[in-house]
Amino acid sequence: MPYFDTASAAPLHPVARQALQAALDEGWADPARLYREGRRARLLLDAAREAAAEAVGCRADELSFTPSGTHAVHTGVAGVLAGRRRVGGHLVVSAVEHSSVLQAAQAHGAAGGTVTQVPVDRLGAVSPDGYADALGPGTALACLQSANHEVGTVQPVAEVAGVCAEAGVPLLVDAAQSLGWGRVPQGWSVLTASAHKWGGPPGVGLLAVRKGVRFAPQHPSDERESGRSPGFVNLPAAVAAAASLRAVRAEADAEAARLRVLVDRIRRRVARLVPDVEVVGDPDRRLPHLVTFSCLYVDGETLLHELDRAGYSVSSGSSCTSSTLTPSHVLRAMGVLSEGNVRVALPPGTSADEVNGFLEVLPGVVAGVREKLGVTQAPPVAPVADSVEVDALGLRCPQPVIELARSIGRVPVGGTVTVLSDDEVARLDVPAWCAMRGHAYLGEAPHPRGTAYTVRRLV
Numbered sequence: 001m002p003y004f005d006t007a008s009a010a011p012l013h014p015v016a017r018q019a020l021q022a023a024l025d026e027g028w029a030d031p032a033r034l035y036r037e038g039r040r041a042r043l044l045l046d047a048a049r050e051a052a053a054e055a056v057g058c059r060a061d062e063l064s065f066t067p068s069g070t071h072a073v074h075t076g077v078a079g080v081l082a083g084r085r086r087v088g089g090h091l092v093v094s095a096v097e098h099s100s101v102l103q104a105a106q107a108h109g110a111a112g113g114t115v116t117q118v119p120v121d122r123l124g125a126v127s128p129d130g131y132a133d134a135l136g137p138g139t140a141l142a143c144l145q146s147a148n149h150e151v152g153t154v155q156p157v158a159e160v161a162g163v164c165a166e167a168g169v170p171l172l173v174d175a176a177q178s179l180g181w182g183r184v185p186q187g188w189s190v191l192t193a194s195a196h197k198w199g200g201p202p203g204v205g206l207l208a209v210r211k212g213v214r215f216a217p218q219h220p221s222d223e224r225e226s227g228r229s230p231g232f233v234n235l236p237a238a239v240a241a242a243a244s245l246r247a248v249r250a251e252a253d254a255e256a257a258r259l260r261v262l263v264d265r266i267r268r269r270v271a272r273l274v275p276d277v278e279v280v281g282d283p284d285r286r287l288p289h290l291v292t293f294s295c296l297y298v299d300g301e302t303l304l305h306e307l308d309r310a311g312y313s314v315s316s317g318s319s320c321t322s323s324t325l326t327p328s329h330v331l332r333a334m335g336v337l338s339e340g341n342v343r344v345a346l347p348p349g350t351s352a353d354e355v356n357g358f359l360e361v362l363p364g365v366v367a368g369v370r371e372k373l374g375v376t377q378a379p380p381v382a383p384v385a386d387s388v389e390v391d392a393l394g395l396r397c398p399q400p401v402i403e404l405a406r407s408i409g410r411v412p413v414g415g416t417v418t419v420l421s422d423d424e425v426a427r428l429d430v431p432a433w434c435a436m437r438g439h440a441y442l443g444e445a446p447h448p449r450g451t452a453y454t455v456r457r458l459v
Helices: 014-026 036-056 069-083 099-110 128-134 157-167 235-273 300-309 329-334 352-372 399-410 426-437
Strands: 063-066 090-094 114-118 139-145 171-174 190-194 205-209 277-280 290-295 341-345 387-391 416-421 440-447 450-456
Touching: 014 036, 014 235, 036 063, 036 205, 036 235, 063 069, 069 099, 069 139, 069 171, 069 190, 069 205, 090 099, 099 114, 099 139, 114 128, 128 139, 128 157, 139 157, 157 171, 235 277, 235 290, 235 352, 300 341, 300 352, 387 399, 399 416, 399 426, 416 426, 426 440, 426 450
Parallel strands: 090 114, 090 139, 139 171, 171 190, 387 416
Antiparallel strands: 063 205, 190 205, 277 290, 290 341, 416 450, 440 450
């Protein structure tokens, strides 16, 4: 069964498995002790730190192992904010950061700090000018992911780092998605990563803090990991994480070139094979293994279940696949279609036959889901009025857009259709539908039980 969700977690790399077994046998003792077993464990831990630091591009004494990538993010954000509290309490993040960064920002705001979110364009990229405008005299820290975890867009880290350096503000880079493919451009002050994203074992994060960055850990410290991650290090997992990072980086250039060809094939053929689909993310400045697309008139949860039944494991940012009934914050920030969203993240070793098999299955699966929702090619109808109001209150994604599509033919060119909806997703998907179908989105207005979205028919 092809597994296409390495953006969530990559399969354990063979080198990680071997290193983990060896370290379990040799590295079980406390590396802080001076007897033989402790010295042996210490040698393994030091070697793992050296290997990971070399891959990151920092000094070994700047790098700490943490219990997870999320732990590294929270520790890094809180530590720099506390260390620079005399500068001010202002934090700058992008609107498409991983949830761990946004949760850290939310906690900072709840504690009395201020947070500015830098917007992104429709491809999911920030602009250095956006960061320059957000930075100020009281800015203590800026955060930017190296590449987006949902759509694969690579961010202009070097340019933003230059803007931050000019303003005297440290930059924290979340490199979880990109570190396995290569080093992050220099200029960052703090870097975080997560081993299970590149084929290491789960439960290992990396936190690198450059010398000279003011940093005050916000938890009781001990003598381990420079006081930044207290407690006994999971030494076997750290050894496996470092060994697998070195291994995947040795294979990265060749594998990236090969997977990029397969992803390009998906990007091209999905747009041709599936009607009413939007491929999102930057087509050029992107991770080599990741592609995301959204399908109109499709329930995302049902689509994922059907693809799973067909033998393909993929992920989604659709609101229909979560209990929150709100779309992915990344898709929302980009202003792209969220319903029927599919994220394909190919693992190393994916074959062309596996990708071709997915492309053969996908059109029929999407058509089947649409049929279950009652989306068929209806015969054209004569316009009945210059304006029509559609009651979609109580209907959830993707039904409000389906009702809009059914009703647009009831008005003449130049006429308007107003959709009443209490589903938050409509705020994103109605404008996206207009952009895809060539109609004009006129905006929204409050309604006693929801929101009224008005569309002008142009074709």
